[in-house]
Amino acid sequence: MSLNLMAILPEILVLLVGILVLVCDPFFKDENRRVGLGWLTAGGLTATLAISLLAGQPGQPASAWGGMVRYDWLSFAFKMFFIFAAAITALFFMDVDKLGRRAEAYVLLTASTIGMSLMASSSDLVMLYLAIETTSIPMYVLSGFMLDDQKSTESGFKYLLFGAMTSAVFLYGLSLVYGFAGSTSYEVVALKFTSLNIVSVGVLFLILVGLGFKVSLAPFHFWAPDTYEGAPSPVAGVLSTASKAAGFAVLIRLLLVGFPAMAEQWQLTLAIMAAITMTIGNLVALAQKNIKRLLAYSSIAHAGYALIGLVANNELGHLSVVFYLLAYILTNLAAFGIITAFGRIAGSDEIRAYDGMSRRSPYLALAMLIAFLSLAGMPPFGGFIAKALVFAAAVQAGWYWLVFVGIINSIVGVYYYLTTMKYVYLYRMEGENEESFPIPMSRPYVIALVVLCLGIIMVGSFFAPWFDLAGKAAMGL
Amino acid sequence: MVPVSYYLVVSVILFTLGALGVLIRRNALVVFMSIELMLNAANLAFVAFSRTFNSYDGQLFVFFVMTVAAAEVAVGLALIVAIFRSKHSIDVDQLSSLKG
Numbered sequence: 276m277s278l279n280l281m282a283i284l285p286e287i288l289v290l291l292v293g294i295l296v297l298v299c300d301p302f303f304k305d306e307n308r309r310v311g312l313g314w315l316t317a318g319g320l321t322a323t324l325a326i327s328l329l330a331g332q333p334g335q336p337a338s339a340w341g342g343m344v345r346y347d348w349l350s351f352a353f354k355m356f357f358i359f360a361a362a363i364t365a366l367f368f369m370d371v372d373k374l375g376r377r378a379e380a381y382v383l384l385t386a387s388t389i390g391m392s393l394m395a396s397s398s399d400l401v402m403l404y405l406a407i408e409t410t411s412i413p414m415y416v417l418s419g420f421m422l423d424d425q426k427s428t429e430s431g432f433k434y435l436l437f438g439a440m441t442s443a444v445f446l447y448g449l450s451l452v453y454g455f456a457g458s459t460s461y462e463v464v465a466l467k468f469t470s471l472n473i474v475s476v477g478v479l480f481l482i483l484v485g486l487g488f489k490v491s492l493a494p495f496h497f498w499a500p501d502t503y504e505g506a507p508s509p510v511a512g513v514l515s516t517a518s519k520a521a522g523f524a525v526l527i528r529l530l531l532v533g534f535p536a537m538a539e540q541w542q543l544t545l546a547i548m549a550a551i552t553m554t555i556g557n558l559v560a561l562a563q564k565n566i567k568r569l570l571a572y573s574s575i576a577h578a579g580y581a582l583i584g585l586v587a588n589n590e591l592g593h594l595s596v597v598f599y600l601l602a603y604i605l606t607n608l609a610a611f612g613i614i615t616a617f618g619r620i621a622g623s624d625e626i627r628a629y630d631g632m633s634r635r636s637p638y639l640a641l642a643m644l645i646a647f648l649s650l651a652g653m654p655p656f657g658g659f660i661a662k663a664l665v666f667a668a669a670v671q672a673g674w675y676w677l678v679f680v681g682i683i684n685s686i687v688g689v690y691y692y693l694t695t696m697k698y699v700y701l702y703r704m705e706g707e708n709e710e711s712f713p714i715p716m717s718r719p720y721v722i723a724l725v726v727l728c729l730g731i732i733m734v735g736s737f738f739a740p741w742f743d744l745a746g747k748a749a750m751g752l
Numbered sequence: 753m754v755p756v757s758y759y760l761v762v763s764v765i766l767f768t769l770g771a772l773g774v775l776i777r778r779n780a781l782v783v784f785m786s787i788e789l790m791l792n793a794a795n796l797a798f799v800a801f802s803r804t805f806n807s808y809d810g811q812l813f814v815f816f817v818m819t820v821a822a823a824e825v826a827v828g829l830a831l832i833v834a835i836f837r838s839k840h841s842i843d844v845d846q847l848s849s850l851k852g
Contacts, residue, residue: 400813401809401812401813401816404813404816404817404820405816405820408820408823408824412820412823412824412827415824415827415828415831416827419831419834422834423838425835425838425839425849426849426850428831428834428835428838429835429847429849429850430850431831432780432828432831432832432835432847433847433850435824435827435828435831436780436783436828436844439784439787439824439828440774440787440790443770443787443790443791443794444771444790446790446791446794446817447767447793447794447797449794449813450794450795450797450798450801450810450813451797453798453801453809453810454760454797454800454801457801457805457807458807458809459809459813500850501851504850505850
């Protein structure tokens with residue numbers, strides 16, 4: 276097959292899955308619809324993942340489609356992460372009321388996945404802008420999907436408002452980049468943005484506003500808690516993992532390929548943003564009573580940790596960002612999956628509703644323990660190695676103060692993750708009759724959670740293959 | 753030919769007006785119009801630069817931006833209608849059931 280087709284093979288296959296879901300939708304009878312649509316999407320995406328891994332691995336980094344996309348390991352690795360996350364999310368969709376029976380939900384998920392994949396591979400400003408919007412617009416719809424739920428529409432609307440505003444600012448930045456480089460290709464931009472002046476600093480600021488929103492860096496993080504709280508839990512799961520990782524993929528490529536000459540400026544800016552992001556995320560998370568808001572602030576803090584690797588801007592740093600995002604996607608998807616499974620039965624996302632959960636469903640509680648310990652950065656789970664690598668990279672590059680802030684923040688994080696687990700394991704429900712309120716788990720949830728928990732443990736304990744993967748991705752820019 | 757800096761000044765004014773509108777106005781529809789203004793400011797800059805470089809990249813970009821803006825507004829209006837049905841108001845300040 277030609278290079279052009281190979282470069283977008285995963286996107287083509289994901290598109291086919293989306294079309295297949297739409298075409299098959301009328302043929303499913305009402306009671307089969309949930310099962311049919313959900314398994315079709317998850318199965319199709321898994322097949323996409325397998326085919327791409329077998330047939331689509333990139334060789335030498337190359338440009339395709341007239342320089343619109345790059346075909347290299349960075350884009351390939353991220354595409355695999357996104358498709359995996361989408362497949363798992365399709366499983367979590369299945370038992371959510373009003374979401375699992377609607378073909379549109381699955382199609383929007385695949386559309387957004389295509390956008391994220393293109394975000395990771397785009398090497399041209401036109402492609403970049405289109406990819407970001409292809410990711411965002413389906414996500415606006417999915418956040419506001421429950422039209423008769425006031426919280427869901429409000430969450431979708433807030434996301435849309437912040438998203439449209441920051442993307443307009445971002446676009447203005449792109450127009451200035453085009454104005455001073457005379458081209459929309461990253462390589463040409465790199466040739467033109469070599470000296471420091473008021474224009475290049477302004478452009479960098481406008482671009483960081485747009486991307487800072489996507490990865491929810493302070494001070495552009497305000498949308499995240501509101502949107503996560505109101506959106507359906509599995510949608511919040513994608514927003515906090517895949518969509519955020521896509522933003523990081525763009526940050527890595529745009530800053531390293533497009534603005535390498537201004538590295539000192541963006542390193543310092545991102546270092547300050549990372550420190551503020553971690554601190555705000557962790558401190559505000561301490562006060563949360565709703566578990567979705569708690570995870571929203573925790574995911575803001577995690578964006579800060581991952582950013583440290585990019586600030587370090589050395590080989591280990593780039594590698595550690597990719598590795599961090601891999602571990603984080605697995606962990607946070609699991610956390611939001613558990614909230615979906617529990618919230619469906621308990622009907623509440625308040626942390627107090629988790630009292631005595633370990634007696635109601637010991638296995639779900641165990642999964643939650645694994646996910647939360649990994650978020651807190653405990654060995655032998657993925658989150659530990661990821662944090663260690665990020666901090667090591669920053670030490671190597673001499674960012675000691677940032678590592679210090681990061682470590683203090685990790686300690687604060689451990690406190691609120693373990694406090695939540697205290698409700699799950701040590702507290703009792705009112706009446707102490709947990710046995711009469713079991714939490715039945717359907718098959719898709721069991722499969723998804725088992726895969727995610729195994730993934731978290733694998734990434735944390737047999738980390739060599741993942742380390743190599745991240746290394747390949749970081750080298751192949 | 754009018755120099756490119758004139759177009760840029762207009763575009764900066766448009767962008768500022770749009771940004772102020774988003775920050776100050778409380779009616780959701782007006783906020784959306786202000787966002788459109790910001791996008792069109794970028795469009796104007798693209799077209800002006802495109803003219804000076806004698807290349808079509810910028811004009812091409814503008815077409816895509818217009819398409820995306822239409823899609824964004826379609827989704828936004830649908831959400832506004834849903835919100836209006838339950839609240840009978842599209843005041844942005846009244847969207848406050850999510851906070852903490």
